[in-house]
Amino acid sequence: MHTMRPLIHPSIEDITVEGILHALSDPVRAAIYAELAVSSGATCSNFLKISDRDIPKSTLSQHFRALREAGLIRSERQGVEMRNTTRCAEIEQRFPGLIISIMKAHQIQAAERLRSVKHKPNNKSRTG
Amino acid sequence: MHTMRPLIHPSIEDITVEGILHALSDPVRAAIYAELAVSSGATCSNFLKISDRDIPKSTLSQHFRALREAGLIRSERQGVEMRNTTRCAEIEQRFPGLIISIMKAHQIQAAERLRSVKHKPNNKSRTG
DNA sequence: TTCTATAGTTCATAAGTTACGAACTACCGG
DNA sequence: CCGGTAGTTCGTAACTTATGAACTATAGAA
Numbered sequence: 001m002h003t004m005r006p007l008i009h010p011s012i013e014d015i016t017v018e019g020i021l022h023a024l025s026d027p028v029r030a031a032i033y034a035e036l037a038v039s040s041g042a043t044c045s046n047f048l049k050i051s052d053r054d055i056p057k058s059t060l061s062q063h064f065r066a067l068r069e070a071g072l073i074r075s076e077r078q079g080v081e082m083r084n085t086t087r088c089a090e091i092e093q094r095f096p097g098l099i100i101s102i103m104k105a106h107q108i109q110a111a112e113r114l115r116s117v118k119h120k121p122n123n124k125s126r127t128g
Numbered sequence: 129m130h131t132m133r134p135l136i137h138p139s140i141e142d143i144t145v146e147g148i149l150h151a152l153s154d155p156v157r158a159a160i161y162a163e164l165a166v167s168s169g170a171t172c173s174n175f176l177k178i179s180d181r182d183i184p185k186s187t188l189s190q191h192f193r194a195l196r197e198a199g200l201i202r203s204e205r206q207g208v209e210m211r212n213t214t215r216c217a218e219i220e221q222r223f224p225g226l227i228i229s230i231m232k233a234h235q236i237q238a239a240e241r242l243r244s245v246k247h248k249p250n251n252k253s254r255t256g
Numbered sequence: 257t258t259c260t261a262t263a264g265t266t267c268a269t270a271a272g273t274t275a276c277g278a279a280c281t282a283c284c285g286g
Numbered sequence: 287c288c289g290g291t292a293g294t295t296c297g298t299a300a301c302t303t304a305t306g307a308a309c310t311a312t313a314g315a316a
Binding site: 013016017018019020021022024025026027030094095096097098100101102104105106108109112 | 141149152153158222223237
């Protein structure tokens with residue numbers, strides 16, 4: 001019978017560049033973070049499907065933990081669910097331009113992938 | 129009796145943001161990359177010691193491979209040694225500002241660490 | 257050519273990390 | 287109290303990383 005340990009949010013000075021890069025080097029976590037940056041307050045189960053891929057909820061939970069403990073997001077219980085918000089303002093203070101340029105690079109890459117799928121349609125397209 | 133497979137340098141369009149972030153999320157690799165960005169052409173064995181830490185040469189070799197295969201550096205044999213240069217100009221073309229802001233963030237963090245060591249001297253200082 | 261030295265790579269494996277199903281906790285509305 | 291929804295933890299299988307030993311590759315000297 002195990003208890004539920006409290007959520008860990010590192011203080012801004014304990015956040016490391018290595019931690020941020022590692023957390024965002026996973027495509028699922030990068031997608032979650034990018035979405036949170038736009039639609040603040042999203043919950044864990046909003047991401048059970050990410051670009052046609054099903055993510056098991058235990059895996060999702062671990063990804064949220066990784067983002068949280070890297071200092072990238074803040075999670076707060078609100079009733080039965082968990083509201084997640086990015087800590088981008090704080091991180092921008094400490095590491096100016098870092099998060100923005102990473103997100104921009106992810107966007108550029110996503111745009112390129114879209115273009116290459118349009119040009120060679122049987123590349124990576126899922127058949128139903 | 130195994131042969132030595134040729135060095136792999138991904139073409140610029142095969143470089144991914146995830147790959148770059150993952151490669152630079154390791155402190156040893158980040159230190160190597162930062163040094164290469166300044167003193168171009170450094171060799172593998174120039175890094176057998178990184179900030180008072182000894183790195184075994186097999187480990188170093190793997191770190192160089194990781195940087196190379198992520199597209200961050202180019203390695204060329206020159207006689208008995210290997211000359212390494214960053215591919216930052218190419219990457220800057222594709223993902224503007226990415227590498228620069230990561231390096232800047234690393235600098236900020238290194239500066240902070242230096243300051244905190246000065247203020248509490250027995251914190252992380254090696255005793256000979 | 258052969259011998260020696262230096263630089264770096266590969267392989268085997270031990271150590272560490274991550275993914276995910278099953279079982280759980282936490283909270284809300286009856 | 288029960289039943290439902292949201293998310294966490296645990297165990298373990300799969301994957302990744304670190305490192306010593308043995309290797310390849312090259313240069314220079316004899």
